Amino acid sequence: MRYFLILIGFVIGLASPLAAQNKDIEATIGAQFDAFKADDFNRAFSFASPGIQDIFRTPENFGRMVTNGYPMVHRPVDIRYLDLHEENGALWQRVQVTDGEGRLHMLDYQMIQQENDWKINAVELVKLPQANA
Template sequence: MRAFFAVLILGLAAIVTPSPARAQDPLDTTRSMIEAQIKAFLQDDSEKAYSYAAPGIKAAYPDKNLFFAMVKKSYEPVYHPGNYAFGRSRSIDNGAMIYHEVLISGRDGKDWTAIYQVIRQPDGGYKIGGVQILPDTESKGI
């Protein structure tokens, strides 16, 4: 009988004891980061938006205001999307590089596809290394 209670207590302890924290899925992590940057653009928060840029982007645009001006001029659908949704994602080399497709309806009514390239940094975190936007010329209907 004592053995039964010992097993029962150990079993309950295993259920109640929290499991070690699991590393968050890189696809979820990077998707959340892209969404945070889009929200920063929508709030005209240049400092926060710039914080998600990879070192290569920061080397090309060493000032948050230059970066923000470039995004406003060349990436209007990303800068102020009407609506957006995440499409496909792809992880390369065990998460060293991740691509996310973001489907955007611009405020002007045009549809776009933004392909985000996200790069794992030496500290294990991720930064946005680039975005390619393509006009969506074929309506898929609703």
């Protein structure tokens, strides 16, 4: 019985950092969504990784890319955080977004840790399975 309790304590101890990590990642993504909703592209750009910032160079360029290429991110109606998973050494947060027309979109956010915070390093659209009639 004592070994079982030790094992339970060990598993809970491992889960706590992951839960905190997941909460921090969701907070970063959520803050960027809030910035987009407010058309605050300077703030939204601040959540992008240095590599993404180098690619787009300015918040204005970044904002144009999002409004033109990812309108569901610019004006989401509903956001749901799904699984956080590791793939080839990278952490990916799956997010379900409902756009203004009621369409569902799945996105994977690649997250990288920088000092004491998380940055968004990539966003990929996930193809949804086709519904059978």
